[in-house]
Amino acid sequence: xxxxxxxxxxxITLTSICIISCKSKTYTPSSKGAPYDVFVVMDTNKWNGDMxxxxxxxxxxxxPMLNQPExxxxxxxxxxxDFQRLTKHGRSVIIVQSDPKYNSTQMQATYDHYATxxxxxxxxxxxxxxxxxxxxxxxxxxxxxxxxxERDKFVESTQNKYNGExxxxxxxxxxxxxxxxVEYRLRVxxxxxxxxxxxxxxxxxxxxxxxxxxxxxxxxxxxxxxxNRNKFMNKYIPGPSEGSYMTTASEEVAERxxxxxxxxxxxxxxxxxxxxxxxxxMGGPFISYSTLDTRxxxxxxxxxxxxxxxxxxxxxxxxLENMVFMAKFPGxxxxxx
Numbered sequence: 001x002x003x004x005x006x007x008x009x010x011x012i013t014l015t016s017i018c019i020i021s022c023k024s025k026t027y028t029p030s031s032k033g034a035p036y037d038v039f040v041v042m043d044t045n046k047w048n049g050d051m052x053x054x055x056x057x058x059x060x061x062x063x064p065m066l067n068q069p070e071x072x073x074x075x076x077x078x079x080x081x082d083f084q085r086l087t088k089h090g091r092s093v094i095i096v097q098s099d100p101k102y103n104s105t106q107m108q109a110t111y112d113h114y115a116t117x118x119x120x121x122x123x124x125x126x127x128x129x130x131x132x133x134x135x136x137x138x139x140x141x142x143x144x145x146x147x148x149x150e151r152d153k154f155v156e157s158t159q160n161k162y163n164g165e166x167x168x169x170x171x172x173x174x175x176x177x178x179x180x181x182v183e184y185r186l187r188v189x190x191x192x193x194x195x196x197x198x199x200x201x202x203x204x205x206x207x208x209x210x211x212x213x214x215x216x217x218x219x220x221x222x223x224x225x226x227x228n229r230n231k232f233m234n235k236y237i238p239g240p241s242e243g244s245y246m247t248t249a250s251e252e253v254a255e256r257x258x259x260x261x262x263x264x265x266x267x268x269x270x271x272x273x274x275x276x277x278x279x280x281x282m283g284g285p286f287i288s289y290s291t292l293d294t295r296x297x298x299x300x301x302x303x304x305x306x307x308x309x310x311x312x313x314x315x316x317x318x319x320l321e322n323m324v325f326m327a328k329f330p331g332x333x334x335x336x337x
Contacts, residue, residue, distance in 0.1 A: 031115035
């Protein structure tokens with residue numbers, strides 16, 4: 001068992017949460033459940049009462065910027081007596097226990113304890129009311145550690161099985177590395193632009209990489225980034241019918257969100273919004289990451305879109321959301337946040 005120190009940012013975000021990694025030397029079976037499936041273990045009457053309502057509100061919050069509402073996690077509940085029989089080997093498990101023997105309320109995350117991969121979160125406190133107050137305040141941290149677990153598992157699996165030809169092409173063209181799952185294929189390769197996608201029945205996951213000159217701070221304003229996005233999408237990603245092409249949904253039609261964040265020690269600007277097809281009827285969510293490459297004074301963009309009109313989007317969207325964590329520029333830190 002090994003305890004990791006948290007970065008300053010995570011210390012702020014995950015205050016009072018103990019993160020412990022348990023790597024057993026003995027064999028552990030494969031975990032049960034899909035990514036973003038969560039098993040909550042607590043007494044049935046509590047799950048059906050006020051405590052359960054708090055956990056449901058937190059875990060079933062909708063994923064931001066999907067055109068059909070979907071919960072952040074698919075949640076199932078089990079009683080304490082069913083834990084060993086039914087949920088011990090779950091992929092993501094939250095065990096909630098209140099008992100006067102506990103002096104304080106806390107959360108603890110343990111990894112790969114009963115199965116692999118697995119995150120096992122225990123929430124303990126001296127009373128139900130203490131746990132409810134604590135979880136109400138720490139709900140965002142609870143979601144964060146599960147999302148980070150799923151992100152790390154996706155990155156790990158991709159790094160074990162990736163498309164080496166695409167990695168080499170991206171490195172040669174843009175001078176940074178991006179590891180993509182082996183299923184992805186090249187669609188378009190022109191100056192300053194690559195279109196790569198994973199085509200499944202009724203689902204398309206696209207990764208678009210492009211670059212353009214940096215022209216000062218205004219380059220990273222929302223309107224300017226959308227303008228540059230459309231220059232590439234309109235020109236190089238055709239729609240299904242003649243004269244149709246991908247574009248960004250207008251502000252009058254769909255909401256857009258922008259934020260600044262640090263990943264691997266590098267500053268990125270994230271845009272979430274919706275794309276559609278001019279002169280046709282297609283659309284879906286996109287998530288775009290832009291950064292300044294100071295070596296070339298150019299903006300590098302990793303722009304990911306999803307088309308899934310008939311199937312749930314959450315897990316496919318989350319995969320695209322995690323792609324940027326596999327981008328590495330020379331000189332960047334290895335500590336992903």
